[in-house]
Amino acid sequence: MIAALFLMCGLNASATAQAPRERLNIDKGWRFAYGHADDEAADFGYGLRPFFFAKAGYGDGPANPEFSDAGWRKVDLPHDWAVELPFDQRGNTNHGSKAIGHPFPENSVGWYRKTLTIPASDKGRRISLELDGVYRNSVVWINGHYLGTEPSGYSGFRYDITDYVNFGGENLIAVRADATVEEGWYYEGAGIYRHVWLTKTDPLHVAQWGTFVRSTVEGANARLDIDLTVQNVFKSEQGFAIRHEVVDARGQVVAETTQADRSVNAVSDGVFAATLTLSEAHLWSLEDPYLYTLRTSLLRDGQVVDRYDTRFGVRTVTFDPDKGFFLNGKAVKLQGTNNHQDHAGVGVALPDGLQTWRLKQLKSFGVNAYRASHHPPTPELLDEADRLGMLVIDEHRMMGTSPEITHQLERLIRRDRNHPSIILWSVGNEEWALEWKDIGTHLALEMQDFVRRLDPTRRTTVATSGSGKGTSIGADVIGFNYGAQHDVDGFHAQHPEKPALMTEEGSTLTTRGIYFDDPARVHLNAYDRQGRPGSSLSIEEGWTRVMARPWMSGMFVWTGFDYRGETTPFGWPAISSQFGMVDTTGVLKDTAYYLKSVWTDQPMVHILPHWNWAGREGQPIDVRVYSNGDAVELFLNGKSLGRQAMPRYSHLRWRVPYAPGTLTARAYQKGRQVAVQSVTTTAAPTKVVARPDKTALKADGSDISVVWVQVSDKKGRPVPTADNLIDLKVSGPIRLIGVGNGDPGSHEADRPAERHRYARLSNWRSLAIDDLTATAAAVAQDADTSSWRDPSQWLPPEAQPPLTKSLVLRGEFARPDARPDEEVVLFVGALAADQALYVNGQPVQAETLDGALIVRLNPAQLREKNSLAYVFTTPAGGVQALYDQSVSASRWGSLRVTTPAAPWQRHLFNGWAQIIVQSTGEPGMARLVARSAGLTSAMVDFKVE
Structure with missing residues (x-):
């Protein structure tokens, strides 16, 4: 079933009210970070706020709209964070030995956040958030309001968020997924691994999945029985008409009916049945999967207020206890x-x-x-x-x-x-x-x-x-x-x-x-x-x-x-x-x-194994052949090893002493050759070969190309035993999203990704000053802050001290344990236009990174305990107002250590590897280069438009 309007676009694009229904894909531009399954502090303080779950709108940590996710990684959905984790012997073997689950609480919770603008013109419509699948045990928040929990990692779910929407402004969606507990006994991934949608409708609309088309074949025609569920969210009874149109694969209306004077009570659902006859019905089959579309329109006062498309096919299915399965008879x-x-x-x-x-x-x-x-x-x-x-x-x-x-x-x-x-x-x-x-x-x-x-x-x-x-x-x-x-x-x-x-x-x-x-x-x-x-x-x-x-x-x-x-x-x-x-x-x-x-019936013949067996000369090799011919003859270096009749549903077998050269199988049907295949002993690799399934990509940020990588010898023959390491680079509007080679024992990274670690600054203290000459002593690394105010301590209005001209705000952080190749960044807040920043008493200048203020740090120059200090004009409301807007001080400062992603590379396994590339959303020419030491490189050019 598909909605009538399917838009792959950003929400900040013009979304007019002209369309009766909009279904917007919101996969792009999310922020992601690892939380923690056991440590609330490492889970960004989630659940620590007073009244967190006791009062509506008290979303905590990343569920708080004011929480800063500036240091989080940008991701597009669908996203599986488990595939980015390393393999670990402590991991569950049934789940692929990934470092996730109970032994790895630091890897088992993931947070996703997205800010989107919903136009003021949408006020009066119903706005729904639809998630096709989140693994696992997801909790969803909108603008700090709790929406619900879905334990299953496989069931799609939906929330009507209309009552919480800030029309004409920004809206914050937060999703927490906890993959600690498994559902299956196989790899299941983790995160928002299916699409996410925003659906906008009139308060009178077709319910989610609200159509059911049942077809009965009657000779050359088909009877369509349609069940329609209409949802009325108005607080009054609504009258309307229903129009059903059946559209064929050419876009032509081939059947239609209209039902007038229908109604649904206030805040209720109504179910309405209709029957149509489809003349000369084109049946859906394996060979000809023909599809129709039912276009359902709801009309109020003659105007279409909702339109909903349902794709379906006409076919008959029978399971007979004596004769088996039948499709269309x-x-x-x-x-x-x-x-x-x-x-x-x-x-x-x-x-x-x-x-x-x-x-x-x-x-x-x-x-x-x-x-x-x-x-x-x-x-x-x-x-x-x-x-x-x-x-x-x-x-x-x-x-x-x-x-x-x-x-x-x-x-x-x-x-x-x-x-x-x-x-x-x-x-x-x-x-x-x-x-x-x-x-x-x-x-x-x-x-x-x-x-x-x-x-x-x-x-x-x-x-x-x-x-x-x-x-x-x-x-x-x-x-x-x-x-x-x-x-x-x-x-x-x-x-x-x-x-x-x-x-x-x-x-x-x-x-x-x-x-x-x-x-x-x-x-x-x-x-x-x-x-x-x-x-x-x-x-x-x-x-x-x-x-x-x-x-x-x-x-x-x-x-x-x-x-x-x-x-x-x-x-x-x-x-x-x-x-x-x-x-x-x-x-x-x-x-x-x-x-x-x-x-299959298409003539074919297949030989196994390959014919690269250096060191086994003269030893018998078990050679088998599959074919849908009625006989196969096998040749080694042009000499016949005999013709055999092919047993039904079976295979043929020869014991062939190994000798380098070419093994050829010729398949026959009624004495006529219908297929041939050869396997040949190859020489050493000389060239990397890359074969994409397509080179023209849509510039939609989603389209992909699957690329096979092999190496060939000097005669251009693929080497079936090669294990060369292939280095990969892309340029232009494409990105690498995954590599693999099919080796069940390979621990190479399938999807290299950078990893962020976060630490919140602590022990915040504030000092009210009137004399800026006191600033140097207040920001000094050895300043005594024991008598300063704890800004998190609430004071009643009558106990608030008088405001001073300026304020010093100071927090502490430990020196991070960082490798030389890791980047250490201090995220700071924009607390005032005139703020001055000091790290360990030394003035520093913040730079802008992706819209956030940062200070780059060199761990070698840090102490065991370090300080960040702000000096700025005291804001209205003083320290109390400053803390109330700080999300438990998380907006004042946090430390991020970034482990860079490993290089994109993969060994061939028995001559093969696979690369998946995806468009980034921009048009242009792009190139993939696959290199291996000592071999000629392969280049694949893509046209993205």
Whole structure:
């Protein structure tokens, strides 16, 4: 579902009231800093203010609008701070051994702040803040007012902030995320890793996710049943008319209806049904993912007050217990993969373009279905699945019927139910405390009924690791996780009414480009085999079993992409899984080519392994070939090693004594050659090669290009065993946002980032002076301040001393523990126009950095205890007024130590690395340069417009 007006623009741009609805992306220009999970002082004093949570508007620390975040780092969203952290053996291996969680309280809380201007012309509209996903346990504040807490890292949430908005002025959004406690058992990232929106509507408007389009195919036509929820925030009943228009892919209105004389009571919601006939309906399918748009308008007194667009597709979906899955009446085997969200380099903060790129990588080897394991996917992934023709199992995070869990489930269903790509709702996965118990059956049935009330058009599933009792009995469509763990035939015989599919199969363990196990480097050979004998099957065995059972709807391989965490069978130093058909960067492993041979019809042949085996001359090499031909002949240096018939759903195998040269496989269909592939022994690398997926980028600050990096020998052949270190530089309006190489044991930085450490000045004292000749003694480093006033101590009006001409304000800070390459900056306040500044008694001049006043310090010249002193004309209200505006003195001074970001570089792993570049928002020409010592560099030019 998409709002009618989708603007990727800044809020300070002209946002007129002409549009009935505006949905503004506010990803750009946030400030970020690490807080602290255990130490309130290190968490910027959050929660220490009197009446902090007792009184409205008492947001504390960064939640206070007056708090200064001038020293914080600038970031654009989506942002994952966990991917920027180092690897650490104390970290949770299941979460990728990142330095986050209970052992690392200094890394487990993140603060985000953004100031935005909302025009005075918006007064009278409803303003809503929408966050698609924050990991995790987020607290949101607006202008110092608490809005709420969302514990889940995967559920989108929304706050109506109208009552708190400063129309015609600045508004401060503060978000605190605490990723100390984990939700899953895999890498989950940390921070605002999905988009954030500001939505503006009339008080009478379509509710969030307030449309539901249900299609019924009737011959060549389709009946559309539309449910519309209208929200009226006015304090009086409102009358209006509803106009629905169906717009086809060409932009033409192909069906419409108008309903007059509708009304909603004051401060209430109303639900309105409508029916349309869509003539000559164009069905959504895998081959032709055709989309329509329902344009809904609300009219009051003939004027459009809201307009809301809903994208949908017309198709039929059937799960038959005897014949499997059908799309539009056509039998389709689900050729699926399970996937978590993270990607090499960027963690879980995927740009939209990377969502598209990843789906295309999966489609390249025949994937037609995607299971979002084990949580609701980001909305943009579903948008792309709709556009590209990819079926989706949309999965809820946790089984249960408590208010919190059902509210999260309801948000999932309402958000996603118009997507034609979604074929099943999954309400649980391997809930071991429930799978063999009656409560599992009960909860599965209750959740199934809950989902049906929200969406009667789709069935539900539960993915189970054990069947015969519990959740499997309550499942509507049974999802088997791993055939070796179930008697699938016995279950089918006992429950012939239940459709079935393999929700997980394979769990194979392979390292891309490795063909002999190397446990010391946490590498495993890439030949397909049972990853966990007795618990799972090989990819080939799994697919063969599915194809032997017409009633089995399909198979979802565990997994499509490798992902951080869950490092089976290794612990540290492994940092990522090895279950994927592609590695963490999306390079196809050999098992992906097996699936391509059985999942696609385009003629292909694939040889494994590579043919660089110096030192193994004469030793037999296990050579395997995948192809969708009916026979393959293998040649070594032009000599035939024999032609073999290709078994169905299988592979061919030769034992070939190694000799340098070229190994060639020729695939045949009915005696005619249809595909050929060769692997060749290469020489030493001479040149870096960089291949972008595109070189034309939009100047929107979001568009990306994925760049493969290899090295080639003097004949231009990629070297499959290369491990060269590649140094990266960019110029022009692009930036590097992530690098990776797919090595499950690499601890290199995926996303180098500078790190700030902060310390507040303390022991503040003030001295009232009339005689400026006393200034030198007052600011001296050894000045005795024991009798000075504590400015934080409140005095009643009658006890306030008389104001003097001038004031000395003085605080202390310890010498920071800083490395020679680290920058130390003292942030100072602009307390008065005539202020003079002194550090350790010496006058200093402040400079402006990004709108803030700073004093650069040399730690070698500092003492163990140091002072900052201000001298300025006493302000109206004196010390008390000065402190009241200081946010507990935090605006008077703070120290920042900056660790510079590591250089952007990455070793190749088995000949590959990946770079992701992104436009900065400015047009122009840009260049990426990839260098490696002793080799010719690679340059890629980009046009950004």
